[in-house]
Amino acid sequence: MSFFRNVHLALPDAIFHISDLYRADSHPQKVNLGVGAYRDDDGKPWVLPVVRKVEATLASDHTLNHEYLPIDGLKSFNDAASKLLLGSHSSAIREERVCVVQSLSGTGAIRLAAEFLMKFYSVKTVYLPRPTWST
Numbered sequence: 001m002s003f004f005r006n007v008h009l010a011l012p013d014a015i016f017h018i019s020d021l022y023r024a025d026s027h028p029q030k031v032n033l034g035v036g037a038y039r040d041d042d043g044k045p046w047v048l049p050v051v052r053k054v055e056a057t058l059a060s061d062h063t064l065n066h067e068y069l070p071i072d073g074l075k076s077f078n079d080a081a082s083k084l085l086l087g088s089h090s091s092a093i094r095e096e097r098v099c100v101v102q103s104l105s106g107t108g109a110i111r112l113a114a115e116f117l118m119k120f121y122s123v124k125t126v127y128l129p130r131p132t133w134s135t
Contacts, residue, residue, distance in 0.1 A: 014130070073102020 018034040023043075032039060040046045058064060072078065078100035082093055092098050103109040110128070117123035 069102070072100070078102055 015034055019032065022030060022032045022034060032043075038046045038048065081102075082098050082100045083090070086092055086098065090098070101112060103112050110126075114123075114126040117126065
C-alpha cells in the first residue's frame with residue numbers, strides 16, 4: 001500500500017496547456033505568447049547574448065559563493081530595483097519609505113504579497129488571473 005495513495009494527481013497547468021496548443025498548431029505565422037521565453041525561428045529557446053555574457057562573468061568570478069542570501073534578498077539588487085521602479089531621485093527612497101523584498105519569481109512575489117496582506121491587513125481574498133501559474 002502506497003504512502004501516497006490519498007494524494008491525487010494535480011490538474012494540468014493551464015499555461016503549459018496553451019504551449020501545447022501552440023506546438024500543435026500548424027499555422028506558419030503563429031506566435032507563442034504563453035510561457036515567457038525567447039524563441040528562435042525553429043521554436044527553440046534563445047538566450048540573449050547579454051545573458052550569456054553575464055553567465056560567463058559570474059562563472060569566472062571566484063569571489064562568489066553559494067551562501068544563502070539574507071531573508072529579504074540581496075541588498076544591492078533590492079536597492080537597484082527600487083531605483084529602477086521609482087527613479088533614482090525618488091522622495092520615497094530618500095525618506096526611507098520603501099521596503100523591498102527579493103523573491104524567487106513572479107509567482108513567489110505574489111505569494112509573499114498575499115501572505116503579507118493576510119498577516120498584517122487581514123485580507124481574506126487575493127484575486128489572480130486565469131490562467132495563471134499553479135506553482
